[in-house]
Amino acid sequence: MHQAGNNRMMHRLPVEAYTSQDWFDREQERIFSRLWRYAGFVEDVAEPGQYITVQAGLNPILVVMGHDGLLRAFHNLCRHRGTQLLRAVGKTKKAIRCPYHDWTYSLDGELVSIPDEGAEFGPVDKSCLGLKRASVATWRGMLFVHPDPDAGPIGDWFGEVEPRLGPHQVGELVEYDGGRTSYEVRANWKVVVENYIDVYHLSHLHSGTLAMYDHAKAEYGFVGPHFVFHEPLSEDYAANIKTNSPTPLILPEDGLGAWVPMLFPGVGLVESESDWATFIVTPLAPDRTRVENRVRVKDASSWEFVKQGWRSYAYWKRQVRPKHDTGDPDDPLASADFTAEDIYACEQQQKAMLSPQFEAGPAARGETPVLEHQQVVLDYLGGTG
Ligand code: FES
Ligand SMILES: [Fe+2]
Structure with missing residues (x-):
């Protein structure tokens, strides 16, 4: 992206990387057709x-x-x-x-x-x-x-990143009833990925929905082309985890938190203490992307899920809902749903890129992964030409 000022943290891709068919075609050929x-x-x-x-x-x-x-x-x-x-x-x-x-x-x-x-x-x-x-x-x-x-x-591709992923035993979890969702975002696939790995936005866009984690303690970075991210629960939330968690826990109580890697290209995993999900990013067109989620949870009875849902309801009512109750029925962020928040941000960003006045400002420290991901894409394409 073009960038104002002379900040050291420079965006590394031109606007066309997010809008042009030519970029899209080259990514299909040199990235998505050549990797796992x-x-x-x-x-x-x-x-x-x-x-x-x-x-x-x-x-x-x-x-x-x-x-x-x-x-x-x-x-x-x-x-x-x-x-x-x-x-x-x-x-x-x-x-x-x-x-x-x-x-x-x-x-x-x-x-x-x-x-x-x-x-x-x-x-x-x-x-x-x-x-x-x-x-x-x-x-x-x-x-x-x-x-x-x-x-x-496949170990040659994922081996190095594996120790930095969550300790979850994925094979022991089961698919959540209704846990498959698929939606289209009117934005380039890299906008969707960059939003996913943007650590800076967590305590702003998601101040109401993801407040149970201690974002200040997040540890993140790249292992080869893959992004890794881990953050613990906030102390308050963790202290009451047995009642706060919306679904039965899938990790031992002394190791709770979230691992949210984005494996290249476009394979996000959301590995938390209460569920485990895929976030598969598929480019459809320069300005259209499909995201598919499959959520896995503990292999427990429906009764156990119902009970846990009741227990956690009070927390959600107290902590999450009030922050979103803006009184405006048209507020796109009033849903108390962090996915809706992300889609909104991605689509707004994509629209902005069509303006002749668009240029990206300085990147925050928490946006370093965004710049690194841009570099990975650039490396696979062999330059901007
Ligand atoms: S049998 Fe003719 S295309 Fe397959
Ligand atoms: Fe987000």
Whole structure:
């Protein structure tokens, strides 16, 4: 972003990085098509024939479990004329059949039949027309894909950052009923990520909604291209955690707090003492981004959740609601919901970038991650040109 003044903390990307199709295309090609991409959770593909599909930058990918119980990833392209073979999530029967001309592949990617092969083609060497392989890996209860079949171990990509993440045992948590949300933000994906890693805004935009954490004690920074962040609960809130927590605790009482990493590119995790969630950022257009959340909680009875909800209600009523009661029904920040606050801020920022008068002012210390993330993007694109 262009920046006024001569402050040392300079924004590193031009406005076009947030508004132009050319930047968007280069990011799709050089970032999202070349790195590990979140695809879901291991339970999404847990039995033979079950599959999911995911877009990894320019690459449509499918992950399917074979009859041998192994997960395999393939480019979701028919070897005849390229038609997408599978859509969304589901369970195929024994094989993958293209909807266009019924070419059929086994679950391990071999082309097994071509309708009217003899009459239409003569003999075809099917052995070289199997599905193109991609890579799939499981990591912390999640599935990741990589368009390159020889991507190597996922530990090479996440290994260094792993010790700085929360101690949560993701596989032992269960998906919260109604815990899947997906929404579009009218802003560039980097605006969404920069907001997520902007430590400065926590005690301002979210003064009412995230006051249970002690932002002054936040520890954060980059490990390679990945952002890590940890902050403890405020002493007051922690002292009454048994009644304050909206859902049953998932961490021992002597290690409460939040870990909120943003793994590159666009894989946010929100790992707190009461729940654990993904925040998956997918660029749709220069000024449109999808965010998908899946929330996991303690594997406990609904009764335990109801009881905890009752206990914590008094806290929320006392601490959160009054700060948002502006009396203005049109106030976009009156929802007591920090996600609504973030969306509002992101969309306002994106709009501002269209003004010929827009220029970013000095960056705060708590915005250092924003600048570092801009540098990471720049490094992957190989410069601004
Ligand atoms: S495109 Fe798939 S069978 Fe023709
Ligand atoms: Fe925020």
